[in-house]
Amino acid sequence: MQNNPFSAELVDRLAVARRVVVLTGAGVSAESNIPTFRDVGGLWAKFRPEELANVNAFLANPSLVQGWYRERKRIATEAEPNAGHHALAGFEALFDDFALVTQNVDNLHQRAGSRKIIELHGNITRSYCIDCKLKHDEDDSRTVLPEGHASICCPACNGLIRPDVVWFGEMLPAHAIENALLAARRASVCLSIGTSAVVYPAADIPLVAREAGAYVAEINIEPSAIAAMLDESVIGSSGNVLPVLVDAVREARRSMKKYAT
Ligand code: OAD
Numbered sequence: 001m002q003n004n005p006f007s008a009e010l011v012d013r014l015a016v017a018r019r020v021v022v023l024t025g026a027g028v029s030a031e032s033n034i035p036t037f038r039d040v041g042g043l044w045a046k047f048r049p050e051e052l053a054n055v056n057a058f059l060a061n062p063s064l065v066q067g068w069y070r071e072r073k074r075i076a077t078e079a080e081p082n083a084g085h086h087a088l089a090g091f092e093a094l095f096d097d098f099a100l101v102t103q104n105v106d107n108l109h110q111r112a113g114s115r116k117i118i119e120l121h122g123n124i125t126r127s128y129c130i131d132c133k134l135k136h137d138e139d140d141s142r143t144v145l146p147e148g149h150a151s152i153c154c155p156a157c158n159g160l161i162r163p164d165v166v167w168f169g170e171m172l173p174a175h176a177i178e179n180a181l182l183a184a185r186r187a188s189v190c191l192s193i194g195t196s197a198v199v200y201p202a203a204d205i206p207l208v209a210r211e212a213g214a215y216v217a218e219i220n221i222e223p224s225a226i227a228a229m230l231d232e233s234v235i236g237s238s239g240n241v242l243p244v245l246v247d248a249v250r251e252a253r254r255s256m257k258k259y260a261t
Contacts, residue, residue: 003209004216004244004248005234005235005236005241006219006232006234006241006245006248007134007217007232008067009215009232010189010215010217010232010234010245011187011245011248011249011252012181012203012252013141013188013215014094014189014245014249014252015249015252015253015256016256017095017187017188017189018095018096018097018188019095019096019097019098019186019187019188019189020091020095020097020098020099020187020188020189020190020191021098021099021101021180021183021187021189021190021191021205021209022088022098022099022100022101022190022191022192022193023101023102023103023180023190023191023192023193023195023202023205024088024100024101024102024103024104024193024194024195024205024238025102025104025193025194025195025196025197025202026042026103026104026194026195027105027169027193027194027195027196027220027221027237027238028082028084028085028088028102028104028108028109028193028194028238029079029082029085029104029106029108029194030109030194030237031073031082031083031237031238031239032080032085032106033075033079034075034076034079034080034106034108035075036194037196038196038198039060047068048170049168050168052064052065052068053065053165053167053168053169054167054169054170055167055169055170058160058167058223059160062151062160063151065162066151066152066161066162066163068257069163070123072088072124073124073163076105076106076107076108076124076125077107077125079106079108080108081108081109081111081112082108082238082239083239083240083242083243084193084194084237084238084239084241084242084243085108085109085111085112085114085209086112086113086243087242087243087245087246088100088109088114088193088242089109089113089114090246091242091246091249092114092115092116094249094250094253097169097183097187097219098116099116099118099146099179099180099183099187100114100116100117100118101117101118101120101180101183101184101202101205102117102118102119102121103114103120103121103195103199103202104118104121105119105121105122105123105124105163106124107123107124107125110123118176118179118180118183119173119176120166120172120173120176120177120180120202121165121166121172121202122163122164122165122166122173123164123165124163124164124165126163126164127161127162127163127164128161128162128164129154129156129157129159129160129161129162130158130159130160130161130162131154131157131158131159132154132157132159133222134154134156134157136152136154136155136161138237157229163251172201179202180205181201181204181205181208182260184205184206184208184209184212184214185208185209185212186206186212187209187214188213188214188215189214189215189216189217190205190209190210190214190215190216190217191208191216191217191218191219192205192206192217192218192219192220192224192226192230193218193219193238194218194219194238195218195219195224195243196224196225197218197224197225197226202225203225206218206226206230207226207229208232210229210230215231215232216230216232217231217232217233217234218230218232218233218234219228219234219236219238219241219242220233220234220235220243221235221236221237223235237261
């Protein structure tokens with residue numbers, strides 16, 4: 001195991017763990033060619049969040065904001081889950097109690113087969129009417145509105161259709177953050193993967209888990225904002241590290257069974 005970027009302790013702890021919580025961020029989807037937010041060339045380097053990702057910006061210029069989300073939805077829909085997403089999908093069957101808490105809205109964990117997902121920031125593939133709240137599930141990712149054309153509106157009440165994502169200044173879905181914090185408090189191991197850990201309350205998940213006694217490791221291409229507060233910082237891309245980590249945990253479980261008396 002010497003060549004692994006993670007410790008033998010992390011593998012051993014995961015091999016015996018029954019309750020695990022994982023927090024993921026945009027870095028997990030970087031290898032699916034979905035831009036992150038804060039890396040060089042990331043989304044917030046090209047677009048100012050205050051212009052696009054808040055309700056006032058939306059009301060002031062709905063077609064601009066709808067168009068930006070339509071483009072992001074198209075990129076997410078055309079992307080494929082990568083080895084990191086697939087490894088995490090395989091992870092959940094290994095533990096009695098598992099939660100994949102994601103800040104990502106791109107739906108790639110779901111498409112990779114993960115089922116025990118808590119969506120903290122919503123999901124870009126869903127939309128709803130801001131007035132009557134009707135879900136608007138039709139695939140509008142390819143709709144091109146001509147310059148100056150009216151925005152996409154609700155077929156039932158003509159209200160504006162918005163993406164089902166959390167914007168700046170908005171509360172996270174209460175059930176999502178409550179369940180995520182509960183999972184963090186009862187976990188014996190927590191992984192924080194591909195997140196800069198600067199957006200709260202999401203970044204609280206690993207800290208709450210550690211406070212409650214979990215062993216907490218992050219996996220990132222560089223140390224995140226909270227790296228110094230965790231037990232272990234694994235430097236590497238999630239697409240490279242996660243498949244190896246999941247295999248190592250499976251192998252450790254097999255060895256434990258072999259020698260069990
Ligand atoms: P960021 O863009 O802030 O951080 C992405 C992190 O992933 C950085 O720390 C990178 O170093 C790391 N990274 C990049 N490629 C990687 C790879 N292949 N493997 C592992 N790590 C990699 O994205 P988030 O932390 O997800 O919120 O951002 C949090 C929230 O900020 C987003 O959910 C979004 C944004 O505002 C909302 O839209 C509500």
